[in-house]
Amino acid sequence: MIVAERKPLEQIEAMAGDFEKILVVGCGTCVAVCMAGGEKEVELLAAQLRMKAKLDGRERVVDEITITRQCDTEYLDQLEKHIDRYDAVISAACGAGVQFLAGRFDDKIVLPALNTLFIGVAEGAGVWTQRCIACEDCILDQTGGICPMTICAKNLLNGPCGGTDHGKCEVDADNDCAWTLIYKKLEKLGRLDSMREIQPPKDFSVMAKPGKYTHAAFEAAQDEEEQSDG
Amino acid sequence: MSQSNGNSTYEPKVIAYCCTYCAYTAGDLAGSMRLEYAPNVRVIKILCSGKIDALLLLRAFENGADAVYVAGCAVGDCHFLEGNLQAVQTVAHAKRLLAETGLEPERLEFFHIPASAGPLFAQRANEMTDRARELGPNPLRNAVQRNAGGKLPQPIDNGSSLPEAALGRLIRQEEREVVGTNRNETGVQS
Numbered sequence: 290m291i292v293a294e295r296k297p298l299e300q301i302e303a304m305a306g307d308f309e310k311i312l313v314v315g316c317g318t319c320v321a322v323c324m325a326g327g328e329k330e331v332e333l334l335a336a337q338l339r340m341k342a343k344l345d346g347r348e349r350v351v352d353e354i355t356i357t358r359q360c361d362t363e364y365l366d367q368l369e370k371h372i373d374r375y376d377a378v379i380s381a382a383c384g385a386g387v388q389f390l391a392g393r394f395d396d397k398i399v400l401p402a403l404n405t406l407f408i409g410v411a412e413g414a415g416v417w418t419q420r421c422i423a424c425e426d427c428i429l430d431q432t433g434g435i436c437p438m439t440i441c442a443k444n445l446l447n448g449p450c451g452g453t454d455h456g457k458c459e460v461d462a463d464n465d466c467a468w469t470l471i472y473k474k475l476e477k478l479g480r481l482d483s484m485r486e487i488q489p490p491k492d493f494s495v496m497a498k499p500g501k502y503t504h505a506a507f508e509a510a511q512d513e514e515e516q517s518d519g
Numbered sequence: 520m521s522q523s524n525g526n527s528t529y530e531p532k533v534i535a536y537c538c539t540y541c542a543y544t545a546g547d548l549a550g551s552m553r554l555e556y557a558p559n560v561r562v563i564k565i566l567c568s569g570k571i572d573a574l575l576l577l578r579a580f581e582n583g584a585d586a587v588y589v590a591g592c593a594v595g596d597c598h599f600l601e602g603n604l605q606a607v608q609t610v611a612h613a614k615r616l617l618a619e620t621g622l623e624p625e626r627l628e629f630f631h632i633p634a635s636a637g638p639l640f641a642q643r644a645n646e647m648t649d650r651a652r653e654l655g656p657n658p659l660r661n662a663v664q665r666n667a668g669g670k671l672p673q674p675i676d677n678g679s680s681l682p683e684a685a686l687g688r689l690i691r692q693e694e695r696e697v698v699g700t701n702r703n704e705t706g707v708q709s
Contacts, residue, residue: 298616298619317686332695335692336581337577340581340620340622344620344621344622352691353690354687354688355686356686
């Protein structure tokens with residue numbers, strides 16, 4: 290899932306400025322799981338914004354709504370009947386959600402409440418770690434399910450560098466060496482042979498942004514649509 | 520804000536979230552022992568201190584409480600194993616949120632009060648009330664409801680207070696501001 294953190298209140302407050310009617314929109318999917326922008330966090334943020342305004346002696350109305358996802362138009366449609374009443378919208382979604390919301394309601398000021406961090410997993414209570422950099426060419430089959438593109442500081446694809454130090458990384462001794470992890474895992478699986486396979490250089494051109502993907506099942510329909518448009 | 524620390528009209532409102540098994544029982548014991556403690560403390564019984572939520576704590580301040588504390592079992596004594604330890608974390612987080620908002624984090628505290636500690640219950644109640652007196656009224660109080668006459672700003676049994684899953688439902692500020700019917704008399708604009 291996408292992991293994000295909430296911006297400091299000071300920063301959100303500076304963005305919210307003198308807007309009197311604010312709608313805080315939460316997102317009930319990834320950022321709800323990482324405790325950054327779900328129903329509860331929206332409630333906390335709205336409470337903080339209200340208290341802040343009262344402490345500063347300013348008039349401010351802060352309403353809240355959390356929708357299932359901000360990256361799907363179906364759910365954004367739910368905001369349509371409310372959004373006109375507000376001067377500004379604070380979106381507690383990842384960067385994608387904020388942009389989609391801002392695009393859907395393009396006459397509204399949409400402000401981000403979160404900093405989007407990475408694609409990751411819940412390591413333990415309240416701890417998330419990055420596990421994927423979306424390289425668009427997955428090689429996890431050959432590396433025992435451990436991603437050298439993410440975990441190795443140098444993105445090495447063919448074994449460790451000379452800086453591996455008893456299983457730790459020379460770049461940051463707090464981090465594990467990806468290739469030590471991979472070696473141990475492949476040893477456990479009895480598949481050390483796959484270490485001998487030479488990986489060709491990574492094709493970074495496929496990572497060109499902005500990425501776009503059409504599901505195969507929709508390609509034909511999309512082509513037809515494009516033709517009829519043209 | 521017209522009230523100041525030395526003003527004799529200022530009586531702090533202190534909310535105490537007490538766990539059923541230890542702190543609340545200690546409160547009962549304090550009563551049985553005829554111990555006197557500050558009447559400013561409003562005790563709210565919760566099943567376990569681990570049930571406490573940063574939202575409940577923030578909401579108490581938003582609605583004008585001058586100090587809030589959560590009281591749970593001693594370390595290792597929680598009937599749900601580690602509810603009290605979770606409560607310590609929740610309170611620490613809520614303190615950070617308060618500080619970020621601009622309220623003194625000292626207005627919020629967590630105490631371990633074992634069931635056998637009647638005198639400690641009374642001591643903590645006095646301690647928190649004194650602290651609220653030193654800190655002065657919660658600056659949000661004016662904006663909520665001044666001089667509520669010692670009453671809670673809302674009827675106690677005001678329907679369901681449990682949060683419902685409300686994906687896609689707009690929640691207006693009014694719903695969050697749980698104030699009594701005499702709201703407009705206090706000069707708060709809706």
